[in-house]
Amino acid sequence: MELANVLVKPLLTEKTTMLKDAARQAAFYVHPKANKLEIRQAVEKAFGVKVEAVNIVRRAPSARERQGRVVGRKSGWKKAYVTLGQDDKIEFFEGV
Numbered sequence: 001m002e003l004a005n006v007l008v009k010p011l012l013t014e015k016t017t018m019l020k021d022a023a024r025q026a027a028f029y030v031h032p033k034a035n036k037l038e039i040r041q042a043v044e045k046a047f048g049v050k051v052e053a054v055n056i057v058r059r060a061p062s063a064r065e066r067q068g069r070v071v072g073r074k075s076g077w078k079k080a081y082v083t084l085g086q087d088d089k090i091e092f093f094e095g096v
Helices: 014-023 036-047
Strands: 007-010 025-030 051-057 062-066 069-074 076-084
Touching: 007 036, 014 025, 025 036, 036 051, 036 076
Parallel strands: none
Antiparallel strands: 007 025, 025 076, 051 076, 062 069
């Protein structure tokens, strides 16, 4: 898989903002077929930082029901929590 397609978008929530400050972690939605090694290489190449660890969380697609009938599917996702090196930082919104 090409490294440009691994990172889908950054995950910016209250929880990830607190993790960024407290534990030097950043969160990203990633391609469903990406593995930890590809995610590590993509983050290091895109942001020029050193990655210490990568943790992955997956959610499988689920059925969408209305009045007891299955009418479709909710899409699943895969996200990665990336722990950065001691002096490294990723700033998504600088000066906002």
